[in-house]
Amino acid sequence: MANSSTTKNEAVAKPADPPMTTMAYLAPVVGWLVPGAGHFIQKRWIRGLLLMASIITMFAMGLALQGHVYQPNGGDILDMLGFVGDVGSGSLYILAQIMNWGQSAIQHATADYGTKYLIVAGLLNFISAADAHHIAIGKKP
Amino acid sequence: MTITHFSAAVLFAVFASVVFGITQRSTTHEQVRYGLYCFAMFVGGVFVAGWVMWILRH
Numbered sequence: 066m067a068n069s070s071t072t073k074n075e076a077v078a079k080p081a082d083p084p085m086t087t088m089a090y091l092a093p094v095v096g097w098l099v100p101g102a103g104h105f106i107q108k109r110w111i112r113g114l115l116l117m118a119s120i121i122t123m124f125a126m127g128l129a130l131q132g133h134v135y136q137p138n139g140g141d142i143l144d145m146l147g148f149v150g151d152v153g154s155g156s157l158y159i160l161a162q163i164m165n166w167g168q169s170a171i172q173h174a175t176a177d178y179g180t181k182y183l184i185v186a187g188l189l190n191f192i193s194a195a196d197a198h199h200i201a202i203g204k205k206p
Numbered sequence: 207m208t209i210t211h212f213s214a215a216v217l218f219a220v221f222a223s224v225v226f227g228i229t230q231r232s233t234t235h236e237q238v239r240y241g242l243y244c245f246a247m248f249v250g251g252v253f254v255a256g257w258v259m260w261i262l263r264h
Binding site: 118123175 | 233
Protein backbone atom coordinates (compact mmCIF):
# COMPACT_ATOMS: atom_id res chain seq x y z
CA MET A 66 0.00 0.00 0.00
CA ALA A 67 2.78 2.37 0.99
CA ASN A 68 4.68 1.44 -2.15
CA SER A 69 1.69 2.17 -4.34
CA SER A 70 1.18 5.68 -2.90
CA THR A 71 4.92 6.47 -3.25
CA THR A 72 4.81 5.45 -6.91
CA LYS A 73 1.74 7.62 -7.45
CA ASN A 74 3.45 10.65 -5.86
CA GLU A 75 6.56 10.16 -7.99
CA ALA A 76 4.41 9.91 -11.09
CA VAL A 77 2.75 13.23 -10.23
CA ALA A 78 6.02 15.02 -9.43
CA LYS A 79 7.98 13.80 -12.47
CA PRO A 80 7.28 15.80 -15.67
CA ALA A 81 6.25 13.80 -18.71
CA ASP A 82 9.10 12.79 -21.02
CA PRO A 83 9.03 14.55 -24.41
CA PRO A 84 7.96 12.34 -27.33
CA MET A 85 11.11 11.02 -29.06
CA THR A 86 9.75 10.66 -32.57
CA THR A 87 11.81 10.07 -35.72
CA MET A 88 11.68 13.82 -36.32
CA ALA A 89 13.29 14.43 -32.90
CA TYR A 90 16.42 12.64 -34.15
CA LEU A 91 16.20 13.62 -37.82
CA ALA A 92 15.75 17.39 -37.37
CA PRO A 93 19.03 18.09 -35.48
CA VAL A 94 21.05 15.85 -37.82
CA VAL A 95 19.61 17.47 -40.97
CA GLY A 96 19.95 20.90 -39.32
CA TRP A 97 23.61 20.23 -38.57
CA LEU A 98 24.33 18.99 -42.10
CA VAL A 99 22.55 21.89 -43.85
CA PRO A 100 22.09 25.04 -41.72
CA GLY A 101 18.38 25.86 -41.37
CA ALA A 102 17.20 22.58 -42.94
CA GLY A 103 16.14 21.19 -39.55
CA HIS A 104 13.57 23.99 -39.46
CA PHE A 105 12.61 23.56 -43.13
CA ILE A 106 11.60 19.89 -42.65
CA GLN A 107 9.29 21.04 -39.84
CA LYS A 108 7.76 23.75 -42.05
CA ARG A 109 9.34 26.66 -40.14
CA TRP A 110 10.21 28.34 -43.43
CA ILE A 111 11.02 31.90 -42.28
CA ARG A 112 13.10 30.81 -39.27
CA GLY A 113 14.93 28.25 -41.40
CA LEU A 114 15.64 30.80 -44.11
CA LEU A 115 16.98 33.38 -41.65
CA LEU A 116 19.17 30.79 -39.90
CA MET A 117 20.44 29.45 -43.22
CA ALA A 118 21.21 32.93 -44.57
CA SER A 119 23.00 34.02 -41.37
CA ILE A 120 25.13 30.89 -40.93
CA ILE A 121 26.04 30.38 -44.60
CA THR A 122 26.86 34.09 -45.07
CA MET A 123 28.99 34.06 -41.94
CA PHE A 124 30.86 30.95 -43.12
CA ALA A 125 31.34 32.41 -46.64
CA MET A 126 32.59 35.70 -45.19
CA GLY A 127 35.02 33.78 -43.00
CA LEU A 128 36.47 32.15 -46.10
CA ALA A 129 36.46 35.45 -48.03
CA LEU A 130 38.39 37.09 -45.18
CA GLN A 131 40.99 34.29 -45.62
CA GLY A 132 40.17 32.69 -42.28
CA HIS A 133 41.78 29.41 -41.27
CA VAL A 134 39.83 26.14 -41.44
CA TYR A 135 41.06 23.81 -38.68
CA GLN A 136 41.99 20.18 -39.37
CA PRO A 137 40.80 17.24 -37.23
CA ASN A 138 44.39 16.26 -36.37
CA GLY A 139 45.64 19.68 -35.27
CA GLY A 140 47.60 18.33 -32.28
CA ASP A 141 47.40 21.55 -30.25
CA ILE A 142 44.44 21.82 -27.83
CA LEU A 143 43.39 25.20 -29.27
CA ASP A 144 43.43 23.71 -32.77
CA MET A 145 41.17 20.89 -31.54
CA LEU A 146 38.73 23.42 -30.07
CA GLY A 147 38.83 25.33 -33.35
CA PHE A 148 38.05 22.10 -35.16
CA VAL A 149 35.04 21.44 -32.88
CA GLY A 150 33.71 24.90 -33.73
CA ASP A 151 34.38 24.53 -37.46
CA VAL A 152 32.80 21.08 -37.73
CA GLY A 153 29.51 22.53 -36.46
CA SER A 154 28.96 23.92 -39.95
CA GLY A 155 28.31 20.37 -41.19
CA SER A 156 28.34 20.10 -44.97
CA LEU A 157 29.98 23.53 -45.29
CA TYR A 158 32.99 22.24 -43.35
CA ILE A 159 33.08 19.03 -45.40
CA LEU A 160 32.93 21.12 -48.61
CA ALA A 161 35.74 23.38 -47.37
CA GLN A 162 37.88 20.31 -46.65
CA ILE A 163 37.17 18.78 -50.08
CA MET A 164 37.92 22.07 -51.88
CA ASN A 165 40.93 22.73 -49.66
CA TRP A 166 39.59 26.17 -48.66
CA GLY A 167 40.96 28.08 -45.69
CA GLN A 168 44.43 26.56 -45.82
CA SER A 169 46.43 29.58 -47.10
CA ALA A 170 48.77 31.57 -44.87
CA ILE A 171 47.19 34.55 -43.07
CA GLN A 172 48.26 37.71 -44.92
CA HIS A 173 46.51 40.55 -43.06
CA ALA A 174 45.23 41.39 -39.57
CA THR A 175 41.51 41.04 -40.29
CA ALA A 176 42.04 37.43 -41.49
CA ASP A 177 41.82 36.52 -37.80
CA TYR A 178 38.22 37.76 -37.94
CA GLY A 179 37.70 35.28 -40.76
CA THR A 180 38.90 32.41 -38.55
CA LYS A 181 36.52 33.53 -35.78
CA TYR A 182 33.65 33.88 -38.27
CA LEU A 183 34.19 30.26 -39.37
CA ILE A 184 34.25 28.95 -35.79
CA VAL A 185 31.22 30.97 -34.66
CA ALA A 186 29.22 29.98 -37.78
CA GLY A 187 29.71 26.35 -36.67
CA LEU A 188 28.78 27.07 -33.06
CA LEU A 189 25.66 28.98 -34.12
CA ASN A 190 24.70 25.99 -36.29
CA PHE A 191 24.93 23.74 -33.21
CA ILE A 192 22.45 26.06 -31.45
CA SER A 193 20.24 26.04 -34.55
CA ALA A 194 20.26 22.20 -34.65
CA ALA A 195 19.37 22.06 -30.94
CA ASP A 196 16.50 24.48 -31.62
CA ALA A 197 15.23 22.18 -34.40
CA HIS A 198 15.27 19.32 -31.86
CA HIS A 199 13.29 21.40 -29.34
CA ILE A 200 10.66 22.16 -31.97
CA ALA A 201 10.45 18.46 -32.89
CA ILE A 202 9.80 17.35 -29.30
CA GLY A 203 7.23 20.11 -28.79
CA LYS A 204 9.28 22.08 -26.26
CA LYS A 205 9.04 25.14 -28.51
CA PRO A 206 6.26 26.23 -30.91
CA MET B 207 38.34 40.72 -49.16
CA THR B 208 39.34 43.16 -46.43
CA ILE B 209 37.02 45.02 -44.08
CA THR B 210 37.60 47.28 -41.11
CA HIS B 211 37.60 45.95 -37.55
CA PHE B 212 34.38 47.87 -36.84
CA SER B 213 32.45 46.58 -39.85
CA ALA B 214 33.64 43.03 -39.09
CA ALA B 215 32.34 43.38 -35.53
CA VAL B 216 28.99 44.84 -36.67
CA LEU B 217 28.46 42.07 -39.25
CA PHE B 218 29.33 39.50 -36.59
CA ALA B 219 26.72 41.12 -34.32
CA VAL B 220 24.05 40.99 -37.05
CA PHE B 221 24.47 37.27 -37.79
CA ALA B 222 24.84 36.18 -34.17
CA SER B 223 21.82 38.30 -33.11
CA VAL B 224 19.58 36.77 -35.79
CA VAL B 225 20.46 33.23 -34.62
CA PHE B 226 20.18 34.10 -30.90
CA GLY B 227 16.83 35.82 -31.44
CA ILE B 228 15.31 32.88 -33.32
CA THR B 229 16.67 30.12 -31.10
CA GLN B 230 16.36 31.63 -27.64
CA ARG B 231 12.76 32.92 -27.73
CA SER B 232 9.44 31.39 -28.76
CA THR B 233 7.12 34.01 -30.22
CA THR B 234 7.93 36.23 -33.19
CA HIS B 235 7.60 39.42 -31.14
CA GLU B 236 9.96 38.10 -28.45
CA GLN B 237 12.42 36.90 -31.09
CA VAL B 238 12.61 40.34 -32.73
CA ARG B 239 13.00 42.07 -29.36
CA TYR B 240 15.70 39.67 -28.16
CA GLY B 241 17.54 39.86 -31.49
CA LEU B 242 17.61 43.66 -31.30
CA TYR B 243 18.69 43.49 -27.64
CA CYS B 244 21.59 41.14 -28.52
CA PHE B 245 22.62 43.39 -31.42
CA ALA B 246 22.63 46.46 -29.15
CA MET B 247 24.68 44.59 -26.54
CA PHE B 248 27.22 43.39 -29.12
CA VAL B 249 27.68 46.83 -30.69
CA GLY B 250 27.59 48.55 -27.29
CA GLY B 251 30.27 46.12 -26.14
CA VAL B 252 32.43 47.08 -29.12
CA PHE B 253 32.25 50.77 -28.15
CA VAL B 254 32.92 50.04 -24.45
CA ALA B 255 35.89 47.79 -25.32
CA GLY B 256 37.17 50.47 -27.70
CA TRP B 257 37.06 53.17 -25.03
CA VAL B 258 38.65 50.84 -22.43
CA MET B 259 41.54 50.18 -24.82
CA TRP B 260 41.85 53.94 -25.49
CA ILE B 261 42.00 54.62 -21.72
CA LEU B 262 44.60 51.89 -21.19
CA ARG B 263 46.66 53.29 -24.07
CA HIS B 264 46.67 56.87 -22.69
